[in-house]
Structures are given as C-alpha cells and as structure tokens.
Amino acid sequence: MAIAPKITVVEDEEALSVLLRYNLEAEGYVVETIARGDEAEIALREKVPDLLILDWMLPGLSGIELCRRLRARRETEILPIIMLTARGEESERVRGLATGADDYMVKPFSTPELLARIKAMLRRVNPSLLSHVLSFGDLKLDREQHRVFRKERELKLGPTEFRLLEFLMQSPGRVFSRGQLLDNVWGADIYVDDRTVDVHVGRLRKAINIGRSIDPIRTVRGAGYSFG
Numbered sequence: 001m002a003i004a005p006k007i008t009v010v011e012d013e014e015a016l017s018v019l020l021r022y023n024l025e026a027e028g029y030v031v032e033t034i035a036r037g038d039e040a041e042i043a044l045r046e047k048v049p050d051l052l053i054l055d056w057m058l059p060g061l062s063g064i065e066l067c068r069r070l071r072a073r074r075e076t077e078i079l080p081i082i083m084l085t086a087r088g089e090e091s092e093r094v095r096g097l098a099t100g101a102d103d104y105m106v107k108p109f110s111t112p113e114l115l116a117r118i119k120a121m122l123r124r125v126n127p128s129l130l131s132h133v134l135s136f137g138d139l140k141l142d143r144e145q146h147r148v149f150r151k152e153r154e155l156k157l158g159p160t161e162f163r164l165l166e167f168l169m170q171s172p173g174r175v176f177s178r179g180q181l182l183d184n185v186w187g188a189d190i191y192v193d194d195r196t197v198d199v200h201v202g203r204l205r206k207a208i209n210i211g212r213s214i215d216p217i218r219t220v221r222g223a224g225y226s227f228g
Contacts, residue, residue, distance in 0.1 A: 003166050003184065005122055005129045006030045006049040010040040010066070011084065012058055016107075020053065023111050024118075037061030041069060047183060048075055050129060051122060053114075054101070056085035064099050071100035080121045084109070126170065134169040136216060136228055139208065141169055150208055160185065161204040168217065172228030175220050201225055 007024055011017040012035045024031045032049070034040040038060030044052070052070075056063045063083060070076040083101040097104060103117055122129050134141040140149045146162065148155045157165065163185050168176070176184075178194040186192055201217060209215050218226045 003163060003170070004028050004030045005051065006032070007051045007053060007118070008040070008044070008049040009033045009053045010035075010037065010058060010063065011053070011055045012036065013055070019111070020114075023115065027115060029118075035059070037063060037066045041066055044070065044076060044079075048079060050126065051080045051082070051118060053082050053084060053118075056083060056087060064095070067099045067101055078125070080125050082114070082117065082121070128170045134166065136169055136172060138213070139169075139216060141166055148208070150210060150213060153210065155207055155210070157207050158203070160200050161207060164200055164204055165208070168225070168227035173226060175223050175226045177224040181225065197225075 007029045009017060009020050009024070009031060011020065011033065014035070017033045017035065021031045021033050032043070034043055035058075037058035040054075040058075041061060054063045054067060058066070063085075067081055067083065070079060070081070081101045082103045082105060084105055084107060086107045102121060105114060105117070119130065128134055132142065132144050134143070138151045141162075142148070143166065148157055148162065148165065164181065167181070167185050178197040181197050182190075182192060182194070186196075201219075205215060205217055216228055218228075220226055
C-alpha cells in the first residue's frame with residue numbers, strides 16, 4: 001500500500017471538522033484533526049504533515065498567529081497552508097495571504113473545490129506525493145504494482161523495505177531522523193526500537209545496490225538518513 005499524503009485540519013467547529021475528515025479520508029489522505037490553535041502548534045513541532053488546513057478563528061491561539069509562527073520556523077516555512085475563514089472581505093483575504101497562507105477559502109465553501117485545491121497544491125509543492133511511479137537515476141518504484149526496478153531489473157523487497165524506500169524517494173535530499181522514519185513508515189502508534197530502522201535500512205541497501213551500483217541512501221552521522 002502506498003504511503004498516503006498526510007493532512008492536518010485545525011478547526012474548532014466539530015461538524016465541519018468531522019465533514020472534512022470524512023471527505024479527505026475518502027480521497028485516500030491520512031488525516032489528523034485538532035480543535036485548538038495552541039495544541040496544533042505543539043503537534044506541528046513534533047510532526048509536520050504534507051499540508052495544513054487552518055481555520056482563522058481558533059481558541060488558544062488564532063490561526064493567523066499560528067500561520068505566522070509556522071512560517072518563522074525552518075521546518076514549516078514551506079508547509080502548504082490553506083486558510084478557512086468566515087471573513088470574505090478582500091482586506092482580510094490579503095491579510096491571510098500576507099501572513100503566509102498559500103490559499104484562502106471562505107465559509108461556506110464547496111468541498112469538491114477544496115479537494116481540487118488540495119490536490120493541485122500537493123502536486124505543485126511535491127509532485128512525487130501523487131505520482132504513481134517514483135524515479136531516481138536508474139531506480140524506479142511503481143506504487144500501483146508494488147514493484148521496484150534498477151537498471152530494468154526487478155528487485156525483491158519486503159513490505160517494510162518497500163514503504164521505507166517509497167518514503168525516502170518522495171523527498172530526495174532531505175535528512176530524516178530515525179524517529180521521523182519510524183512515525184512515517186511504521187506508524188506513530190506502533191512502538192519499535194530506533195535500531196529497527198538501521199536493520200531495515202541495511203536490508204534495503206542490500207536489496208537495491210546490485211553489482212557496482214551507487215548507494216543512493218546516505219547515512220548522516222548523528223542525524224539519520226537521506227536519499228539521493
């Protein structure tokens with residue numbers, strides 16, 4: 001199964017939050033919903049999603065202030081943010097975009113339009129999130145057929161190694177800590193030791209580095225692993 005894009009929804013209207021979760025999960029996204037701005041700030045320090053849907057008015061910390069703080073942090077300065085608001089005036093829209101939101105939707109909005117904007121934004125920011133085939137040099141990963149090829153030769157990977165390679169190939173050049181790999185490949189709810197990551201990276205390297213192939217996985221001392 002492909003690793004689905006992760007979307008965090010920060011919305012204090014419970015009915016709207018439930019509706020968004022239902023529609024986003026139906027589209028195949030992994031969704032986390034949070035009702036307070038201050039709680040969202042803490043959650044986003046621990047784990048950065050692929051896209052954030054953020055309400056303007058929130059208890060604890062306003063959406064506009066949270067957006068400003070996220071843009072000031074290196075880890076979230078390019079996080080795609082869609083802001084939701086009941087304020088339709090042009091001046092408010094300009095203020096939201098000036099604070100750092102990438103897009104802006106006025107309530108009540110069309111759910112199909114929101115879904116279309118999400119897909120377009122994800123495709124623009126990180127095309128590999130929605131692509132069926134990931135490629136890097138002579139390495140190809142087909143998400144739909146669950147197959148991996150190197151130099152036209154099919155490689156045999158276990159399910160964990162496949163998900164690990166898929167996740168790394170989605171963000172070439174980015175360094176992921178063992179904790180981030182555990183959360184995204186194994187799941188935040190599953191407890192496994194950090195050394196488990198090293199074991200599976202070792203297995204993955206053995207599987208994809210055939211002959212004199214260059215190893216695309218880089219070990220970053222004290223930080224984790226990077227691909228490409």
